[in-house]
Amino acid sequence: MEAIKNLQNRYCGGALSLAIVVSLATYLAGWPGVTRGLLLGALFSALNFALLGQTMTQKLTGAQRRNTIIALGAQLGRYLLWGVPVVVAVKMPLVDLPAAIAGLFMVPIFIIVDAIFNLLRGSKSPLF
Numbered sequence: 181m182e183a184i185k186n187l188q189n190r191y192c193g194g195a196l197s198l199a200i201v202v203s204l205a206t207y208l209a210g211w212p213g214v215t216r217g218l219l220l221g222a223l224f225s226a227l228n229f230a231l232l233g234q235t236m237t238q239k240l241t242g243a244q245r246r247n248t249i250i251a252l253g254a255q256l257g258r259y260l261l262w263g264v265p266v267v268v269a270v271k272m273p274l275v276d277l278p279a280a281i282a283g284l285f286m287v288p289i290f291i292i293v294d295a296i297f298n299l300l301r302g303s304k305s306p307l308f
Contacts, residue, residue: 184233192226195290199223199283206279217276220265221283228258229287 199222207215235254262284269280 188233195287199286213276214279217279218283221280222286224265225284225287231258
């Protein structure tokens with residue numbers, strides 16, 4: 181399960197770094213609400229990916245009924261976790277809703293961009 185931890189570190193760290201760079205650019209452009217939304221969404225996207233890795237580890241280590249129920253509960257928890265930035269953005273006018281939603285997709289976007297860069301360089305992606 182060391183491979184899952186390496187992927188989590190690579191993708192969560194990269195996505196959060198990308199979110200910080202983009203948020204810095206939006207802050208310097210004069211959009212602090214977009215900055216807050218991107219950072220909030222990216223943080224919860226990384227948390228979601230980390231929980232996904234934990235669930236995968238549990239599913240791969242055993243196929244018992246109890247693990248299935250725990251995995252379903254974890255899946256529901258991950259969906260609820262994705263709802264937190266959306267609710268915060270709706271309730272607080274200081275956080276931009278479209279930016280928070282875009283931030284939620286920061287880890288999947290980083291995975292796709294990383295795979296494209298690896299394809300163009302000719303090196304193997306850690307996913308394939």
